[in-house]
Amino acid sequence: MKLKKTYKFALKTSFLITVFLTLLMSVFLYVFYALNVGQILLFAFATFSVSFVITQFRVEKFIYKRINKIYKDLTLLESVSFRKNSITTDMATLTQQIDQFAKNKKIEIETLTVREEYRKEFMGNVSHELKTPLFTVQGYLETLLDGAINDPNVSGKYLERANKGVERLIYIVKDLDMITKLEVGDLSLDVAPFDIIQLVQSVFELLEMKAAKKKITLTFDMHYKHPIMVVGDAERIQQVLTNLIVNSIKYGREKGTTEVSIEKLIKNKVIVRVTDNGEGIEKKNIPRLFERFYRVDKSGSRKEGGSGLGLAIVKHIVEAHEEKIYVESEINIGSEFSFTLEKAKTSV
Known part of the structure; x- marks a missing residue:
């Protein structure tokens, strides 16, 4: 079985503490008292057990408190993956999750930037496409209203040109309506x-x-x-x-x-x-x-x-x-x- 990183840390730390204290105890018993191997082994076992429990508890609590804060900060950014996952105290796993989170956010930001540029370009294009025939129609109608309508040689020609501008506007609006329906899947096909x-x-x-x-x-x-x-x-x-x-x-x-x-x-x-x-x-x-x-x-x-x-x-x-x-x-x-x-x- 794979041990949690915190257990490995606690085991190594407990082992080092036990070795140090057992050697110190052995020297103490050797100098002042009779050396008893059983007592030394019992002392070593007790030291290891207590050290492991205290170290593991403290490490878990220490890491959990700080990592929990990281998770809370990340969930403020509305990351679904972090909301669903249980909190881990494994630093390697946490690092992987944060790296993945950062990559996802970077892609999301880049996508939003591209969409924003596309939206601006689209709005500019729509404005330009509609503006040209609108101004054309407006120009001919204003000329007619200014008196050209009374001139039979001009009025018919200008009305015909204004009508062509209106037809172009209708053509653009129809195409816009169709592509909108196609994009949202609202246009049924007769297959x-x-x-x-x-x-x-x-x-x-x-x-x-x-x-x-x-x-x-x-x-x-x-x-x-x-x-x-x-x-x-x-x-x-x-x-x-x-x-x-x-x-x-x-x-x-x-x-x-x-x-x-x-x-x-x-x-x-x-x-x-x-x-x-x-x-x-x-x-x-x-x-x-x-x-x-x-x-x-x-x-x-x-x-x-x-x-x-x-x-x-x-x-x-x-x-x-x-x-x-x-x-x-x-x-x-x-x-x-x-x-x-x-x-x-x-x-x-």
Whole structure:
């Protein structure tokens, strides 16, 4: 059995006291009285026993009082681990507990610091995104109120521009509402089997005119003869594909290509890849791509429009399906966003 540290200390201390007093007693008996071995052994045993009890009691009490104060000071910091644990007088164990406590608190403080910085950045981004269209709308309306409304050549144009600003505000607010619901798990998914090939084709048709403005070709990597049935919320996956393809068009080069491929990953999974030959993304920006309002090109991307929430929404929708999303990119070569989906049992 392993002895408590306090017992080891008491045993060693008692042994040293016993040896010292027994030798002293032996010399005393040898000089003044007849040397009696039995009496010496009895004296040694009594000395050891009394020394051990007193030392152990005093050490336990001495250490307990001071360690108890340490525990009380630590529990003021609301450490659950220290509240649950019984008080130990083993200094090694206590040191380990305090070290672990310090590490946990350090991680907690670092996490809170990161969150605070993220909160400030998020609030600044929200303010900026809403401020731009608000000021635009306000400017046009003030001009109209100042008399331009009576000029038929100006009023119609300004009202149309003000309306576009309002539409942008609605777009941002809708995206904010959706991502909030996704983050708190308040958005339910209508999961059912659907043909991913047909869904991609419908997204191509929806974005055909947008791609034509930059002469970008939307295409599959090959001709798929049979449907590929997957399981998920078709409406949400369409939103994922739309956001990814819109991004590829937005940052794609003139007369470029956006290619979609669906490949078998493992027995019950497929991976959907959206690849373009656009400007690409620097490696330092990739870890933050899916953050809300994070933009690689702060000026250029705002000119292109959008809420800055597209990729954050994509990530949340994919993760809500318990799937993974990946990104690979090289500057001046292009980018590839891919995500996994579960195959339906009836898939060909």
